[in-house]
Amino acid sequence: MALTLEQLNTLPLPQACALLDGLYEHTPWIVERALAQRPFATLAALQQACIRVLEAEGQATQGAAEVALIRAHPELASKAAIARTLTAESNHEQSTAGLTHCTPEEFATLHKLNADYKARFGWPFILAVRGPRGTGLTRQQIIATFERRLHGHPDAERAESIRQIHRIAELRLQDKFGTSSPFHPALGQRVWDWQETLAVHSEPDYLARGELTVTYLSEAHRACAAQIAQTMREAGCDSVTIDAVGNVVGRYEGEGWKAGSPVSGPDAKTLLTGSHYDTVHNGGKYDGRLGIHVPLACVQQLHAQKKRLPHALEIVAFAEEEGQRYKATFLASSALTGSFDPAWLDQQDAAGITMRAAMQAAGLPGTMTAINALRRDPARYLGFVEVHIEQGPVLNQQQRPLGVVTSINGSVRLLGEVIGLASHAGTTPMPMRADAAAAVAELILHVEQAAAQRHPDTVGTVGKLDVPGGSINVVPGRCRFSLDLRAPTNAQRDALLADVQEGLRSICERRGLRYTLEETMRASAAPSSPEWQARWEAAVAAQGLPVLRLPSGAGHDAMKLHDILPQAMLFVRGENNGISHNPLESSTAEDMDLAVRAFQHLLTQLA
Structure with a gap:
């Protein structure tokens, strides 16, 4: 039952604990201490209590309690x-993933991996083998994860093992509550399935390697647009269109709307939401696309219940955000803000195809008249909200499913070169060198x-290095480099930039070198609207979750909409330490479900 x-x-506490027996492998005290904090409003609140109990005990025992819990788990296969002599829960999990039916070769591989892993770390390899959807990873996926994590740092691997244990407990808890529970993640599973289905479209060379790449107006990109449009119609959107830049726009009208009417009501406004569906080369399945499907799940529920909101909900699947085919990043959202640069139409891709020609080949007008017509009137909109996978490690490391974005970081990018003197590596004494690379x-x-010590909350990266004409036996005479500096406010960004500029000047002056430095991009920070941020915070708290506030280091469509509308973002935890722009990018159906519930709460409170 x-x-x-x-x-x-x-x-009574003993009876309640007995009902959750087996949630944590041979470690009942976690549940006992968590249940002592009753009552809980949601399953997520109970899960967070268990996480904090183990965290506190781990700190008190200097990690010994966590290692003991890890060692309580059996080896895979x-x-x-x-x-089938493990606990009932472990038997079920390993069977679901097919680990009880390995081929002799797979069994031998797993046996060796188990031995190597235990020799390196001193505990068994822990993986939630039922996967992000709960239906089981393949044996190939399990082996690939095993091989990757075998080379991790012991501290990082211990932390990942604990995260995997909490994920196992989350799935076991869902099993105990059953599919009829009000906390069953049916909507999150639907979002997960939509994204998996969309990910079958990839450009041919990448598809042949099992990789996901969808760049602006490619054949795969147009297939994605068609599929998103169909999903929007099936979910219950009242109108679905593909606009002049390839955005897929679905509207769910508000109270007072009648079929054939262009607006929800005489004075009704619209809440704008959405994210992008293009990808980087060999990217992940959830970057951008999560922000399309989470609100779409809300529409599907509203439609099924024959409910209308006082306002319309407009979901935009933005056609381009990544800047992969053309150097016109955010071109899709720029069309909505009226900042689409006409010069972009003449940009050429690597094959020499202009953007205008690509648009026309895709059946779009390719004219500024059509693009300018897409500009949204801020007076008719309430604001813009965006759901996005975090693309970073914070939520993952703190074991929080959702986070509220305080600001999208402002950034500045520069290209520089230090000029010294190339000379013989064997005959030039160290004090007499003009080594550009050393500088x-x-x-x-x-x-x-x-960034780490003098300017809080900022990040700085030198991502490109090049020694032109370099040789193994020559002191570098020139060294080119890039700079990427980001911060939650423009003032913090500019302070970091000034610090770096002064550092470069001082280094080169002391070493007797020259340098050049050219700014190539500057983007303003986009602080969240306090009102809309507060709505997201209330929506997260309503799920029984602690509210974690964090800035976004990555750029998002919300940065562009910030120019004309108040905006705020909700982050969803990513798996694999939050990695993004990578095939390992992932999230769980349970976390996606919490995002849908948070979005539903936001809509309800707004109504």
Whole structure:
């Protein structure tokens, strides 16, 4: 019989603990201490309590409690697993992933990986083998993850093992509550499925390697647009269009709307939301696309319940955000803000195809008249909200499913070159060298120290290094480099830039070198609207979750909409330490479900 939250909240503690027996492998005290904090309003609140209990005990025991919990888990595909003599929960999980039916070759591989891993770390390899959807990873996926994590740092691997244990407990808890529970992640599973289905479209060379790449107006990109449009129609959007830059726009009208009417009501406004569906080369499945499908799940529920909001909801699947095919990043959202640069139409891709020609080949007008007509009138909109996978490690490391964005970082990019004197590596004494590369190496450390120590909340990166004509036996006479500096406010960004510029000047002066430095891009910070940020905070708290506020270091469509509308973002935790722009980018159906519930709460409170 499925559990209910009322039972856990009201039964005597020993009975409540017995109902959750096996949640944590051979470690009942975690549940016992968590349930002592009753009552819980949501399953997510109970899960967070368990996480904090173990965290506190780990700190008190200097990690010994966490290591003991890890060691309480069985090896994957062990003889005990094959014989099905593990706990009922472990037997079910390993069977779901097919680990009890390995081929002899797979069994041998896993046996060696288990031995190597335990020799390196001193504990068994832990992985939630039921995966992000709960239906089971393939044996190939498990082995690939095993091989990747075998080379991790012990501290990082211990932390990842604990995260995996909490994920296992989350799935076990869902099993105990059953599919009829009000906390069953059906909407999150639907969002997960939509994104997996969309990810079948990739450009041919990448598809052949099993990689995801969807660049602006490619055949794969147009297939994605068509599929998103169809999903919007099936979900219940009242109108679905593909506009003059390739955005897919679905509207769910508000109260007072009648079929054939252009607006929801005489004075009704619209809440704008969405994100992008293009990808980087060999990217992930959730970057951008999560922000399309989470609100779409809300529309589907509203439509199924025949409910209308006092306002319309407009979901925009932005056609371009990544700047992969053309150097016109955010061109899709720029069309909505009226900042689309006419010069972009004449930009050429690597094959010499202009943007105008690509648009026309895709059946779009390719004219500024059509593009200018897409500009949204701010007076008719309430604001812009965006849901996005975090693309970073903060939520993952702190084990929080959702986070509220305080600001999208402002940034500045520069290209520089230090000029010294190329000379013989064997005959030039160290004090007499004019080593350009050594100066840039010193600059890299200066940037790292400036961002980490002198300018809180900022980040700085030297991502490109080049020694033109370099040779193994020549002191570098020139060294080219890039700078990427980001901060939550323009003032913080500019202070970091000034620090780095002064550092470069001082380094080169001391070393007797010359340098050039050219600014190539500057983007203003986009602080969240206090009102809309507060709405997201209330929506997160309503899920029984602590509110974690954090800036976004990456750029988003919300940065552009910030020019004309109040905006705020919700982050969703990513797996694999939050990695993004990478095939390992992932999130769980449970976290996506919490994002849908938070969006529903925002809509309800707004209404």
